[in-house]
Amino acid sequence: MNNRGHEFGGDWTEEKLKCVSKYLHSYAQIMKDRDFHFAYIDAFAGTGYRELKNDEDVEIPRFLAGSARKALEVKPPFREYIFIEEDKDSYTELKNLTNEFPNHNIACINANANQYLTDLCRSREWQTNRALVFLDPYGMQVEWQTVASIAKTRAIDLWLLFPIGMGISRLLRNDGKIQPSERQTLDQFFGRDDWFDEFYQLARQGSLFTEEDELEKTDDILEEIKQYFLKCLESVFAMVAKNPLPLRNSKNSLMYLLCFAAGNPNAPKALEIAEDILEKMQNTLQLTLPI
C-alpha cells in the first residue's frame, strides 16, 4: 500500500468525513424512492483511505476509510460513483476500490477535477440526473468556474471544503500589499475582484504629497472572509447553508470551513438536512473560538 501524500488530517478530517457521510446516508435514503439516476462524485478522491499519522511508539500504521470508501459503504448505494484523482499513484490505488466493491457502478478518472467536472456538468442531461459532489482539496485547487458550473445544473448538491486559513488568509498580507500574481489567484478563486475592499480598511491616511495610505485587515477578518465566500456561493446557488462547519487544527487555528450549497430551488429539504447536520456537528465540537 502506497502511503505517499495520504498522511493527512487529524480529528478535523474525521469530523469533515462524518458530516458528509451523514448527508450521503440521508440523500441516498430519499433518492432511492425517486425516479432520478443519482450519482456520488468525489472530485478530489485521494486513494480511498487515509493513513493516521504515526505515534512514535506505534510502529504499525493505521488506515482509515477516506471519503470515497465511506461513500461506497452507504446503504442503499448510489446508482453511480465517479471518483476523480489527478495524482497517478493515488489514482492507481483508488482503482482497487472497483475490485473491493464489484457490485457498485464505479468510474475512476485520472484527470484534473476542474476540467472534468466542468465538462460533465455541461454534457450530462440534468432533467433525470441528480448528483452529490464533494470537493475536498488540500488548498485552493477548486476554480470558481467549477463551482459555477455545478450550480448551473440546478441538480447537484455540493459539499465543499473552503480553505479559509490554509489558503485565503495566508495570502492576505496584513498591510494589504498583495503581489499581482496573488491577487490574480484570489480573483480566480472567488470569481470576482471586489474582495480587497471587503477585507481591508484604512489604518492611516497618507500625507498629501509624500506617503501612501496605510491599510490593515478589517476587524474579525475570518468572519469577513466567511461571509464573503457565502455571498459568492449565494450568487450562483439556490440555497447555501448559513452555518458551515469550522475545522480547526490541534492548536485551535481555523483551517477550513466545510460548506454546503444546493442547486435545486425545489428541494428545500436538502438545505434543512444539511444545516441540521452542521449544527449538531458544531455542538459536539465544543468550539472555543467564535466564527
Ligand SMILES: C[S@@+](CC[C@H](N)C(=O)[O-])C[C@H]1O[C@@H](n2cnc3c(N)ncnc32)[C@H](O)[C@@H]1O
Ligand atoms: C485532501 S486529499 C482528498 C482526500 C479524500 N477526499 C479522502 O477523504 O480520502 C486531496 C486530493 O486531491 C488530489 N488533487 C489535487 N488537485 C487535484 C485536481 N486539480 N484534480 C483532481 N485531484 C486533485 C490530490 O492528489 C489529493 O489526493
